[in-house]
Amino acid sequence: MTRRTRILGVGSFVPDRIVTNDDMTQWMDTSDEWIRSRSGIEERHWVEPDNTTTSDLGLEAANKAMAASGITAADLDMILFATLSPDHEFPGTACFLQEKLGCPGIPAIEVRQQCSGFVYGMAQADMFIRGGMAETVLLVGAEIHSKGMDISDAGRDVSVLFGDGAGAVVLQATDVDDPDTQPHIYSSHLHADGTYAKELWVEGPSMTYAPNRYSGDWLERGAHWPKMNGKTVFKHAVTRMPEVATEALDANGFTVDDVDLWIFHQANMRINYFAAKQLGIDDDEKVFNTIQRFGNTTAATIPIGLDEALKAGKLEPGMLVCIAAFGAGFTWASSLVRW
Ligand code: COA
Numbered sequence: 001m002t003r004r005t006r007i008l009g010v011g012s013f014v015p016d017r018i019v020t021n022d023d024m025t026q027w028m029d030t031s032d033e034w035i036r037s038r039s040g041i042e043e044r045h046w047v048e049p050d051n052t053t054t055s056d057l058g059l060e061a062a063n064k065a066m067a068a069s070g071i072t073a074a075d076l077d078m079i080l081f082a083t084l085s086p087d088h089e090f091p092g093t094a095c096f097l098q099e100k101l102g103c104p105g106i107p108a109i110e111v112r113q114q115c116s117g118f119v120y121g122m123a124q125a126d127m128f129i130r131g132g133m134a135e136t137v138l139l140v141g142a143e144i145h146s147k148g149m150d151i152s153d154a155g156r157d158v159s160v161l162f163g164d165g166a167g168a169v170v171l172q173a174t175d176v177d178d179p180d181t182q183p184h185i186y187s188s189h190l191h192a193d194g195t196y197a198k199e200l201w202v203e204g205p206s207m208t209y210a211p212n213r214y215s216g217d218w219l220e221r222g223a224h225w226p227k228m229n230g231k232t233v234f235k236h237a238v239t240r241m242p243e244v245a246t247e248a249l250d251a252n253g254f255t256v257d258d259v260d261l262w263i264f265h266q267a268n269m270r271i272n273y274f275a276a277k278q279l280g281i282d283d284d285e286k287v288f289n290t291i292q293r294f295g296n297t298t299a300a301t302i303p304i305g306l307d308e309a310l311k312a313g314k315l316e317p318g319m320l321v322c323i324a325a326f327g328a329g330f331t332w333a334s335s336l337v338r339w
Pocket residue numbers: 029030031034035038039115156157158160228229230231233234267268271296326327328
């Protein structure tokens with residue numbers, strides 16, 4: 001018997017407010033046709049312009065994941081929170097969520113790997129569990145993008161793509177005799193290349209400004225809005241996601257045809273189309289996309305995808321699930337799971 005990690009339960013949450021592509025045209029020069037044809041996105045959910053925080057969304061998803069797992073916050077040994085849109089600069093959003101969950105004392109860790117954050121978090125949870133430091137870990141991916149983007153013409157290339165939302169899983173130690181039938185994480189594979197750090201980033205405010213981080217003209221330049229070199233991101237994503245998915249399959253002696261369900265990060269339907277083509281996936285039904293309804297929710301796309309796949313009856317016990325993500329950093333990662 002080998003000590004492994006399994007996903008015990010999943011939950012997700014998006015705010016009620018739906019913003020369609022047509023709604024976006026009230027703020028910027030864009031169109032449903034442009035957004036849909038370039039990205040596959042039809043609508044996204046945004047929080048109301050109020051004081052809702054990322055940890056509020058995370059809490060909703062966490063409560064659902066814990067309910068689906070039959071546990072309460074008192075059963076947790078650790079919280080991992082993946083986000084690029086934290087409640088505050090510090091402390092980490094994991095601490096704000098912990099306060100809301102009412103489980104003081106356990107470690108609460110922030111994961112800052114953007115669109116790959118949830119998969120990085122899965123790897124960390126798996127290592128903490130397999131190493132014996134934790135039995136039960138809550139992993140949350142949550143974002144509020146709507147309050148952090150430039151929704152004028154100047155920011156339209158970015159702001160049409162992103163949505164708000166949260167997803168969570170409860171991970172727990174499990175003893176595995178037969179990896180082909182028993183639920184567990186086979187392995188996770190993590191990569192980064194900081195050469196491309198400024199291809200998708202938010203520059204300011206910054207500790208590089210002197211004499212303090214609010215100095216200079218960054219606000220006038222709009223350096224506090226996310227900036228993206230879309231074509232470069234696209235080019236790397238369609239290469240790295242298939243590459244890291246293949247790495248996970250090779251590491252465990254599987255082929256593309258063995259995979260029952262592919263959960264790719266949801267940045268762009270075209271990226272996922274190309275990734276599937278590169279991998280030679282011949283059955284579209286095996287690739288589960290949610291970007292049409294939610295846009296890119298960054299660290300939340302993977303758990304939202306798992307939860308939506310479950311609700312749609314596409315994810316069943318015993319299935320082999322390959323998860324792959326790519327995002328700012330650049331970072332990319334995969335995880336192979338027996339469901
Ligand atoms: N509506 C209308 N026009 C827009 C627009 C919008 N929301 N955003 C940008 N444009 C314009 C640009 O200003 C540019 O106009 P110009 O040619 O007059 O200069 C033109 O559209 C660019 O179009 P195109 O060359 O077709 O863009 P593209 O094929 O590179 O698609 C992205 C743009 C952003 C959709 C694409 O590059 C992409 O998806 N990249 C990856 C983004 C991503 O996944 N990010 C997250 C990673 S985790």
